[in-house]
Amino acid sequence: MAQSKFEYVRNFEVEDRLLPNCWIVVRVDGKNFSKFSDLHEFTKPNDRRALHLMNHAAIIVMRNYKDIVMAYGQSDEYSFVFRKSTELYNRRASKIMTNVGSLFTAAYCVNWKKYFDSKEMKYPPSFDARTVLYPTDTNLRDYLSWRQADVHINNLYNTCFWNLVQKKNMTGQEAEVRLRGTVSADKNEILFSEFGINYNNEPQMFRKGTTILCKRLIKSEEKGSYTKPEPVPIVEDIISDTFWITHDEILSE
Numbered sequence: 001m002a003q004s005k006f007e008y009v010r011n012f013e014v015e016d017r018l019l020p021n022c023w024i025v026v027r028v029d030g031k032n033f034s035k036f037s038d039l040h041e042f043t044k045p046n047d048r049r050a051l052h053l054m055n056h057a058a059i060i061v062m063r064n065y066k067d068i069v070m071a072y073g074q075s076d077e078y079s080f081v082f083r084k085s086t087e088l089y090n091r092r093a094s095k096i097m098t099n100v101g102s103l104f105t106a107a108y109c110v111n112w113k114k115y116f117d118s119k120e121m122k123y124p125p126s127f128d129a130r131t132v133l134y135p136t137d138t139n140l141r142d143y144l145s146w147r148q149a150d151v152h153i154n155n156l157y158n159t160c161f162w163n164l165v166q167k168k169n170m171t172g173q174e175a176e177v178r179l180r181g182t183v184s185a186d187k188n189e190i191l192f193s194e195f196g197i198n199y200n201n202e203p204q205m206f207r208k209g210t211t212i213l214c215k216r217l218i219k220s221e222e223k224g225s226y227t228k229p230e231p232v233p234i235v236e237d238i239i240s241d242t243f244w245i246t247h248d249e250i251l252s253e
C-alpha cells in the first residue's frame with residue numbers, strides 16, 4: 001500500500017517489547033473499589049458474590065489467553081502469569097496488559113447480573129493493569145507469596161474491624177483505634193475472646209484468595225477421555241512448597 005505523508009507519525013510510538021525468557025505477570029486492580037463496594041452494598045468484610053464474579057471474569061481471560069499458566073485473585077485484584085516463552089502480541093507490554101485489563105473489565109460487567117441479580121450496577125467500574133517481569137522461578141513464587149500474604153494480613157484486620165463495627169456497635173474510627181498497634185496474635189485473640197471466632201476456621205477463600213489453574217478434567221471414566229484444558233478455580237496455600245510440587249507443570253511451562 002502506498003505510504004501517506006502522514007505515516008511518519010508511527011515512529012513516535014515507543015517500543016515496549018518485554019524481555020524474553022521471563023515470567024510475565026499482569027495484575028489488574030479495581031479502581032476505588034472502597035467506594036464501588038460501598039455503593040453496591042458488598043457484604044463486609046467479604047462479599048462472596050463479588051469474589052465469584054472476579055473469579056468468573058478471570059476464567060474468561062484465561063480461556064482467551066492460553067499462554068496464561070496460572071492466575072491468583074483476592075479482593076479487587078487478579079494476577080495473570082504468562083508462560084516465559086509466550087510470543088503473545090510479540091510480547092508488547094501495552095498490548096498485553098490493555099487487552100487483559102479491558103477483557104477482564106468487560107467480563108466483570110457482562111456477568112454482573114449472574115451474581116448480583118437485580119442489583120443495578122450504578123456506574124461502570126474500571127480496573128488498572130500493570131505488567132511485571134520476573135526472571136527467576138523464585139521471584140515468581142515470591143511475587144505470588146507476597147499477594148497471598150497480603151490477603152492474610154488484610155483479611156485478619158478486616159475481620160476484626162467489621163466484627164467490632166457490626167457486633168460491638170463501634171464506629172469505624174473507634175474500631176481503628178482499638179486495632180492500632182496490634183500484631184496478628186492480638187487480632188486472633190480479639191476474635192477468639194470477644195467473638196468466639198477461631199480465625200483459622202474462617203472460609204478458606206477469604207483467607208487465601210483463589211488460584212486458577214488449567215486442568216484437563218475427566219470427561220468419561222470408562223473411555224478414559226479428558227476435556228481440553230479448562231481453567232479451574234481452587235483455594236490453596238500457594239506459599240508452601242507442596243503446592244508447587246503437586247502442580248509441577250506450572251513452572252515447567
Ligand code: ATP
Nearest residue numbers: 030031032033034037042045046047050051075076
Ligand atoms: P485503588 O483505586 O487505589 O485500588 P481501592 O479503593 O480499590 O483503591 P484497594 O486497596 O484496591 O483500594 O482495596 C479494595 C477495596 O475494595 C477493599 O478495601 C474492600 O473495601 C473492597 N472490596 C474488594 N472486594 C471486596 C469483597 N469481595 N467484599 C467486600 N469488599 C471488597
Ligand code: ATP
Nearest residue numbers: 064088089090092094095096097098099100102103
Ligand atoms: P486487531 O485486534 O488487530 O485490532 P481488528 O479486526 O480489530 O484486529 P482493525 O484494523 O482494528 O482490526 O479493524 C477493525 C475492524 O472492525 C474493521 O476492519 C471493520 O471490519 C470492523 N469495524 C469496526 N468498526 C466498525 C463499524 N462501525 N462498522 C462496521 N465494521 C466495523
Ligand code: MG
Nearest residue numbers: 029030031032
Ligand atoms: Mg491500591
Ligand code: MG
Nearest residue numbers: 029030033076
Ligand atoms: Mg483497588
Ligand code: MG
Nearest residue numbers: 029075076077
Ligand atoms: Mg486492591
Ligand code: MG
Nearest residue numbers: 095098099102
Ligand atoms: Mg482492532
